[in-house]
Amino acid sequence: MQIDATSSASRSSARRVVIVGGGSAGISVAARLAKANATVTIVDPSETHDYQPLWTLVGAGVLPREAARRRERDLIPSGVEWVREAVTGFEPDAKSVVTSTGRRIAYDVLVVAAGLQLDWGKVKGLEGNIGRNGICSNYAFETVSTTWDAIRTFKGGDAVFTHPATPIKCGGAPQKIMYLADDAFRRQGVRGQSRIHFYSGETSIFKVEKYAAQLRAVIARKEIEPPHFKHNLVEVRADAREAVFEDLDAKREVVQRFDLLHVTPPMSSPDFIKKSPLAAATGWVEVDKFTCRHTRFPEIFALGDCSSLPTSKTGAAIRKQAPVVVTNVLDVLAGREPSAKYDGYTSCPLVTGYGSLVLAEFDYDLKPAESFPFDQSKERWSMYMLKRWLLPQLYWHGMLKGRA
Numbered sequence: 001m002q003i004d005a006t007s008s009a010s011r012s013s014a015r016r017v018v019i020v021g022g023g024s025a026g027i028s029v030a031a032r033l034a035k036a037n038a039t040v041t042i043v044d045p046s047e048t049h050d051y052q053p054l055w056t057l058v059g060a061g062v063l064p065r066e067a068a069r070r071r072e073r074d075l076i077p078s079g080v081e082w083v084r085e086a087v088t089g090f091e092p093d094a095k096s097v098v099t100s101t102g103r104r105i106a107y108d109v110l111v112v113a114a115g116l117q118l119d120w121g122k123v124k125g126l127e128g129n130i131g132r133n134g135i136c137s138n139y140a141f142e143t144v145s146t147t148w149d150a151i152r153t154f155k156g157g158d159a160v161f162t163h164p165a166t167p168i169k170c171g172g173a174p175q176k177i178m179y180l181a182d183d184a185f186r187r188q189g190v191r192g193q194s195r196i197h198f199y200s201g202e203t204s205i206f207k208v209e210k211y212a213a214q215l216r217a218v219i220a221r222k223e224i225e226p227p228h229f230k231h232n233l234v235e236v237r238a239d240a241r242e243a244v245f246e247d248l249d250a251k252r253e254v255v256q257r258f259d260l261l262h263v264t265p266p267m268s269s270p271d272f273i274k275k276s277p278l279a280a281a282t283g284w285v286e287v288d289k290f291t292c293r294h295t296r297f298p299e300i301f302a303l304g305d306c307s308s309l310p311t312s313k314t315g316a317a318i319r320k321q322a323p324v325v326v327t328n329v330l331d332v333l334a335g336r337e338p339s340a341k342y343d344g345y346t347s348c349p350l351v352t353g354y355g356s357l358v359l360a361e362f363d364y365d366l367k368p369a370e371s372f373p374f375d376q377s378k379e380r381w382s383m384y385m386l387k388r389w390l391l392p393q394l395y396w397h398g399m400l401k402g403r404a
Contacts, residue, residue, distance in 0.1 A: 014039035015333050018097060018107035020087045022046055022072055024315050024399070025113035025304030028322040029329075031077040031402030036330055041081040043097065043105060046072050050141055051395055053315060056173055056351055057388065059138040059147030059262075060180035068392075069141065075400055087114070090276045092297045109329050112285050112302040114273060116169060116313070119266040126263060129238040134260040138177055147177060150260050151184050156193035157259030159185070160243055164266040165201025165232040169305050169313045172348040172360070174198075174264040175205070175215070181262075182222045183353045196224045197256060199245050201232040210368055211350065211360040214377045218352045228254075233263065269306055284308040289364070291338040292325045299332060301325050309342070311364060316347030319399050345369055349387045357383040 017033055019026045022044030033040045054068040076082045085099040096104045118139060120127050129135050134154070136146040159181060163174040178198055185191040198219075205219070205227060206212040219227065228245070231254060235244035243261055245254045268274070269283035278294065280286035285302035286295050289309055294300035303321040305313040321342050328338035344364025351357050356379040363369045370376045376383070398404030 015108040016041060016106065017109045017111060017329060017333070018043060018105055019111045019113055020044075020097060021113035021115060021304075021306070022076070022082070023049065023113065023115050023304070024395075025115075025318045025322065026111070027075050027077070027400045028318060028402065029111055029113060029303070029325055030080050031400060032322060032326040033329065034077040034079050035402050036326070038330070038333070040077075040079075041083060041105065041107075042076065043083045043085060043087050043099065044072070045084050045086045045100070048072055048141075049075050051392055053170065053349070053387070053395075054392060055138045055141075055144045056176045056180070058144045059136075059151075059177050060184065060354070061148040061152060062354075062388070065141060065144050070396070077402070086272075088272050090278050092277055092300060095299065108299065109332055110300045111325060111329065112273070112278065112300065112306055113304050114270050114306045116167075116267050116305040117270045119166075119268055122266045123233055123263065124235040124244075125238060126236045126265070129236060130263070133238050133241055134258060135236060135238060135263065136261070137263045137265065138173065139263075139265055147262060150262070151181050152188070154181075154185060154188070154190060154194070154260050156190045158195050158197060158257055159260040159262075160197045160199065160256055160258040161262045161264075162233045162243070163198070163200035163202060163264050165230075165248060166266045166268060167313060168264060168267045170348065171312050171314075172206070172350045174200070174262075176351040177262055178224070179218060179222065179352045180354065181260075182224065196222070198224065198227040199231045199233065199243070199256065200227060200229050201248065203229055205229075206350075206360070208360060208362045208366050208368065210377050211348075211358055214358055214379070215350065215352075218379070236261065236263070273306055278302075280308050282308060289344070290341045291328055292321060292342060293328060293332075293338055301329060309344070311344045312346040312348060314346050314348060315395065315399075316361075317345065319404065320345045322399075343369075349383065349391070351384065351387065352379050355381050355384050357387055359383045359386070 089098040131146040136150040137143045161178040230248040231245040274283040324340040324342040327340035348360045359376040
């Protein structure tokens, strides 16, 4: 085991906050708590840290995948202890977490920020075939380059894009790459002999009608085939180039031939959370949707993708959740009830092409909660530039530093 930063022994008299996960949520909370002079330990085995919102642009050939990656050790906030191990279990009655080496780490307050897991194996025939026969996915660092390979070598035919019938991180991403692929096919001169299909386990193109109306207009303008909703990908027949979907209404299989298949895999809470006392029936960490505090264990909080918070799982949501969690953690450490509230804010920068973007921002009530003094449902070059240039800087130098 390796431990970075200040040793726990020198700070044994302080009350300890343990954070499970060193991703967007974990680092953001740790940075803010460190500024408040809290004693903080992050438990995470990762050597690298990815800014995943850029993967859409990586898959569209705008950037190399390395542009979205940093070393984890360079992001751990000063004064924060880093235990480079995986958490395998929780013992909330004993106020400790168990790591992969069997070590038990005690806490006074626990913050669970463990992200989610990609369930590639739940789609029959998918594992081992990404990168073959036009099958690709933006959803992992290891696979994101296959998307641009598939798009740039596409010669026409059926291009199929999927969205599973599970919660996913960045709910708009499965369609963003479809819009960019349409632009790329036009540039390559193959759009005229191509058909673009969108199969989604969801019931509509977007949950907020203001933005859904614009996306329907984008689909019509780009002459994308009418989307198939409530169709969930269950099998990939790589050699036959067939994608098999379950029609969730008719309870029957639908087979779609493909020349390019972009798969968004099913996702779920990490297995070590699902089997733990912290999990709700859905598998996510069970928290109050306003305070982010566990509903049964008052010294535990959760945020981000692993939590049961009923909002879209995005980095923008984490940016608003993190200060709420920090305030409430400090309240609990001081013997007070949590005082901060999260209103469900989330954002989805919906890329609709090279140089155009709809910036969706909304709350728990699915009401727009926009930041700019103009109609953000309109496609804008300026919002594309925001995603391409400003938001990564805000992430690396603001959010992860506890400044934004």
